[in-house]
Amino acid sequence: MRSEMRLIRARERYGALLTASITVLILEAVLGGIALTVWTWTQVSPDLPYNAMNYVFWAVMAVVLAVVGVVAIAVASVGLVIPLAQVAGWLGRAWWWIPVVAASVSLAPVFGWALAHHAGFRGALGMWLAAAAGWAVPALVVRRLLLPDRPRIGGGAMFGWLALYGTLAVVTAVALAGIGRWAGIGYEPPRMSVERLAGTWTDGEGGTLVLGKDGRATATGLNMYDFEGTKEECSGAGSWSYQPGGGAWDQGVGVTVEGCESGFSWEFYGTEEQPRLFSYIGDPDSWDTYELERRG
Structure with missing residues (x-):
């Protein structure tokens, strides 16, 4: 009976870890998409037209990318985020072990890819910092569930808190982007004569x-x-x-x-x-x- 209870608790605990990691990664993807959209507004480019078929195409692509993205996020949670939090916990109880390990793990593949694609040092540095932060943030949330002296939080409760604060963050980001767009922040072609x-x-x-x-x-x-x-x-x-x-x-x-x-x-x-x-x-x-x- 005790072994079964331990197994159930282990499953519940791992489910909470997985739920937390997936939720945070999804929120990061949404906020990253908003930031990318705002960035595209500032880029020098012609004003290309849209028609109904353009919107249909991008709507279908969004659904496909969302499905693929959720699968990729689940794989990343199991293969990267949760192990990252566990390895950092073995190294020490200080929270800063997580960004240190995330930065170390991301260093070689990111700079290797940047070197192969001639991205330059600044581009590689930016990609490295973004990759390290991308893994470190969900791992820090997962770390809270791994600490033995903290009250246990179930997966449902963790999801509720993350969904609440994440929704507030997304709404705030969308509002700020809309205000910026309305205020004229973004690229405009030069006035000619x-x-x-x-x-x-x-x-x-x-x-x-x-x-x-x-x-x-x-x-x-x-x-x-x-x-x-x-x-x-x-x-x-x-x-x-x-x-x-x-x-x-x-x-x-x-x-x-x-x-x-x-x-x-x-x-x-x-x-x-x-x-x-x-x-x-x-x-x-x-x-x-x-x-x-x-x-x-």
Whole structure:
């Protein structure tokens, strides 16, 4: 009877450890996803369009990634987080043994991967710190359940506490991200003008577009694409005009060249120092772009 009770208690204890680890790792993934989304807002990139099929595709991908992610998190909990807490406990009762062991275990694989992919020292250092923190945080929560002089907490109670505080953390993160977005934190293309646009733009493959301050335009070997993505080379003289629009994302340039079937319609992105013109290759929903950068 005693052996059976011990076995039941051991199972309950391990279940609590597993529940705690999985819950914390899921919360880390959600908060990491929010942070990644905010980071993408700050990156220099064109304003690519979305349609209903884009949302359907990403919704399906989110479900698939969620299922795969939960399985991966369970495997990581069993193979990494719980053993990490146990090894740190064997080394000493001080809590800082867990980040020390996590950093030591993560050092070789992270820097090895970074070296193989030419990520650079700063990139490798950031990845190493993120990996160490990713294992250390759930292991610190698991450590609380392994301490012999602390009251035992069941898996359900641990899940309840983590779910409560985790939900508060996620709601706070989403609110802060929304406030930041509303306040205008994020990337916007540079504001252009006729004076700033005038000059020579090149696609880096021999195609050029010369925009004069007088509204004249000269194209040499530029590519034009129809809705199907069929390419046609365009050369000749014509005219151009700047459309300021209602904001940074609404501005554009219209170019008409004699001898070409249709005109060019360009949008902007880039930086103040290095603005870029881009147009779509075929269907805009394909997210393929043809880009020009200023020469000189």
